[in-house]
Amino acid sequence: MTERTLVLIKPDGVSRGLIGEIIRRIERKGLALVALDLRNATREVAAGHYAEHEGKPFYGDLLDFITSGPVVAAIVEGPRAIAAWRQIAGGTDPVEKATPGTIRGDFALETQNNLVHGSDSPESAAREIALWFPGR
Numbered sequence: 001m002t003e004r005t006l007v008l009i010k011p012d013g014v015s016r017g018l019i020g021e022i023i024r025r026i027e028r029k030g031l032a033l034v035a036l037d038l039r040n041a042t043r044e045v046a047a048g049h050y051a052e053h054e055g056k057p058f059y060g061d062l063l064d065f066i067t068s069g070p071v072v073a074a075i076v077e078g079p080r081a082i083a084a085w086r087q088i089a090g091g092t093d094p095v096e097k098a099t100p101g102t103i104r105g106d107f108a109l110e111t112q113n114n115l116v117h118g119s120d121s122p123e124s125a126a127r128e129i130a131l132w133f134p135g136r
């Protein structure tokens, strides 16, 4: 079943020059890019995006981080795209959870600065796509 997911390359991924590397892995897996945009997230979009984490100890730092520089926002499509992208990205903690061969496992060291985001369910994907790409 074809599915859509919202992918972000976070500010650390952009500033470290990893856009090409990350896009390459999306395409190599066989997933399709159906929208792609470099932009600065507003505080409002960032807060909407991470609403589920409001109140957690890392929430303020997370909003500061995600608005600290440009991000790449993308809609990625394919069979089981949500799980497929999370497989490529690797677990949230790049050392304890992400395995070598994943984006986080290969290129990241810290849980906050873990390079990429992917929607975690069809409901999250629909909400996040509407937030980042209204009308898409």
Ligand code: RTP
Binding pocket: 058, 062, 091, 092, 111, 112, 113, 114, 116, 117, 118, 119, 120
């Ligand atoms: P994401 O939403 O960014 O795809 O990552 P995820 O599902 O793997 O992780 P999630 O639990 O949704 O956390 C969202 C992002 O918040 C930062 N975080 N920091 N310092 C901490 O303990 C902590 N925990 C999470 C990470 O940037 C994580 O990706």
Ligand code: MG
Binding pocket: 118, 120
């Ligand atoms: Mg998440």
